[in-house]
Amino acid sequence: MKVEDITIPTTIATEGMLVKDVFRECVHAQVPAIPYRDRNGELEGRISIRDTLKRSCLPEYMVELAYVLSDKLTCIEDAEAKAREVLCQVVDPYVIPKFYSIKPDSTLLRAIAIMEKNNCSYLFVANEGEYLGVVTRMAVVRWMIEVNENCPSDGVAQN
Amino acid sequence: MIENSHAVSNVVFGLDPFWVSIVLFVSTYLVIISDKVNRAIVAGLGAALMVVLGVLNQEAAISGIDFNTLGLLTGMMVIVAITRRCGVFQFVAIWTAKKVAARPWPILLMLSVVTAVFSALLDNVTTVLLIVPVTLLITGELKVSPYPYLFAEIISSNIGGAATLIGDPPNIMIGSAAGLSFNDFLLNMAPVMPLILAVTLIIIYVIWGRGLTATDEDRERILSFREREAITDIPLLKKSMSVLALVILSFVLAHPLGLEPATIALFGAAILLLLVNIRSRADKQSERVHHIFGEVEWITIFFFVGLFVLVHGIERAGVLEVLAEHMIEFTGGEMAVTSMTIIWSSAIFSAIVDNIPFVATMIPLIKSMAPAFGGSEQLLPLWWSLAMGACLGGNGSLVGASANLIVAGFAERAGHRINFLHFMLVAFPMMLVTVAIASVYVYLRYL
Structure with a gap:
């Protein structure tokens, strides 16, 4: 199993986009972050x-x-008003310049090892500058459960 | 120039150690003041050059390091790093705010007193790190400006820190070098600090206090805070409070016990580390100890190491002896004039630059005045003058003490920028008032 098999495709945030739209994309794709592309088309960071x-x-x-x-x-x-204030801001001040990426043909073990090393729960999947999506720890676990529906002695706790 | 028998003669290219040490010392201090490179790196580099260029050999350099100061600092840092995790200090801060019915001015008074007391028992930086979040939360809910509160806390932390041996690094250095105990500081420095604190709070009241008002609804929010929830670990609270109390009691009884402050602090730190780890697995213990040691301010510790070697370099090259002679010449050998010169110069210097390098230099300078004043026992007024000037001087500007910068940084991240000049405009004259009170105290009591 390779990273590309469980990659979640997402859009990329761009300059001037609203926080609301980024959050909506994250909630829709169930990812904690999406990459940010600057006006020159370069992947500059993440939100x-x-x-x-x-x-x-x-x-x-x-x-x-x-x-x-x-x-x-x-x-x-004033929670509602505060939430509206946050959602209607542009995302640009919230760009984090640093992000971790992985190639699509990497193994899942390598992906979770890099996540652990960098204390994060997701990586951006990119191939020679082309953004493909996000791989999350949750997606790895989802795959683990899907391919191992039944334990050898289901119902009996394993040590 | 004085011929110094201790000075090492093998300085590179046969240069005079007197001038080489001066150039090294002054250039290191200038780079420290410029704040362009981390102070621990600069001091370490300066110290290494003292040895590499031959002003000191390695043995002499190591003999210049005051391990009593380092031990006391490290031990207290470990104790504080563990103790602060239980949340008791935040509990006390919120509890006192609620005790005064969340009225804005009494809250400022209480937080200032709590800051001063904590600073006397812990250290200034830890104290403000614990009090400032509470202050920002309270002032935000009361809808009052946090500035007067933060200002009062900066001033109180430096005044409180001046009161005890362990309250401020200059006191630790002075105590160790002059053989002054915790009780000596308690009996000589602490008595005047409540008066100084009261005067500064009166000034703060006149400037800001009358304008601090809040509605009943806003005060109600403060009263709804769950201060008990601040205490996140009751077993840790019991262990850390017991050890802290025992350490302070041991400082008081240090003389009859025949123990040095560094021994007490390091022993307390070791006991507390044992208590918080004793029932954990070996790997968990290593992880926890590693984390606690990570909270020790190693930058400060290594800064001290470098400074001690640098100062020892100019001391052994005879520079400080010459400076001491000039100072005695300037003051006419009068104890009162010398004492006042020290208190005011250390206050002004400490307001502008870090007080630690200044005190590190002044200690051997004062020691070398002993023959002129009839022995080291006669130097007490000078030691108290140095301690008061250096600690209170830290209030003169935002860069005067580490705690000031910590408060400013925290406030800025919360959207409340403290302007350097705006702060100094009130803080500097206020510092002069406090030093004037301290001068009168020193004069009346010792001269």
Whole structure:
């Protein structure tokens, strides 16, 4: 099994695109991020759901005090307005320049090893500059389950 | 120039160690001040050149390193790195804010006092790292400017840190070099700090305090915070608080116990590491210890190592002896004038540049004044002057102390930029007021 067999094709974010459209694509394809292409057509970085949320609505001090936060915060009361504000921004300030990619003919083991090495849950699949899609850890696990529907002694826990 | 019998004669090309050490020392300090290269790298490079160029040999360089300072710093850093994980400091900060019914000015007062007390017992940088998130959350919900709060916390952390041996690195260095104990600092530095803190808070009240108001609805939000949830690990809380309390008690009893502060801090760190790891698997222990050691500020530790060697280089080359003679000449050998010169010059220097290199240089300089003042026992007023000037001087500007920069960085990332000049406009005169109070205290008590 190669990476290309479980690659999830997605669109590429471009300059001036709204956060809303990127999020919609991520939710539709069930991927945590999509790549970003600059005006010269180069893959310049990525837009990730986690990082965009962190930078737009989660100040450092809130993360630090996560357990202390109550249900009465101002930003919770205005949640809808805040969400609209974030979604209607252009994605350009949220581009992360660094991204990890893998070739389509790589093995799945290599893919999850690279994910582990870089502490991430997805890789962009590209072949000589041509973007093909995203491979996620979830997609690898989905494949593992699909090809091993039944355990040798189903219903008995294996040690 | 003084003929120094200790100076090593094999300096490259037969150059005079006196001038080689001065050039090395001054150029290293200039690069440190420029802030272009990490200070640990610069100090390490300067120290290595002292040896490579022959001003010191390796044995002499190592003998210049004050391992008592390094041990105390490292031990306390390990203890703090473990203790802060239990969330008790954030609990205290939020609890005190709720105790004053979430009224804006009393919150500022309470957070300032909490910051000062924590800074005296931990270190300034850790303290502000724990208090600033609470402050930003509270001020955001109260819809008041965080600036007066952050300003007060910067000032309080440096004042609190000045009160004890372990509160601020300059005190650790001075304590180690002059043989001053935790109790010496407690009895000589701490008594004046509440007065200094009170005066600064009055000034802050006059400037900003009256404008701090919040609606009942906004205050209600603060009262809904779940401070108990801040404590994420109760067994860790018990272990770390017990060890921290024992370490502080041991500092107080250090003299009868016959223990040096570094021994106490490193022993406390080892006990706490043991307590948090004792029931874990070997691989888990290694991972946890590795993580805790990763939180030790090695940049600061290696910066100290480099500085100690650099200062030892100019000391052995006879430079500091010459400087001390000039200083005594300038002050006429008067203890009061020398003391006031030290307190004010260290305050001004510390406001502009990092106080650690300054104190590292001043320590041997003051030591070499001992013969002129009738022995090292007579130098006490000078040590207190140096400690007060260096610690309080850190309040003069944003670059005066590491804690100031940490607060500014945190605030900026949260969208509240602290302008350098705007800060200095109030902080510098306020620092002068605090140093004036400290000068009167030193004069009345010791001169």
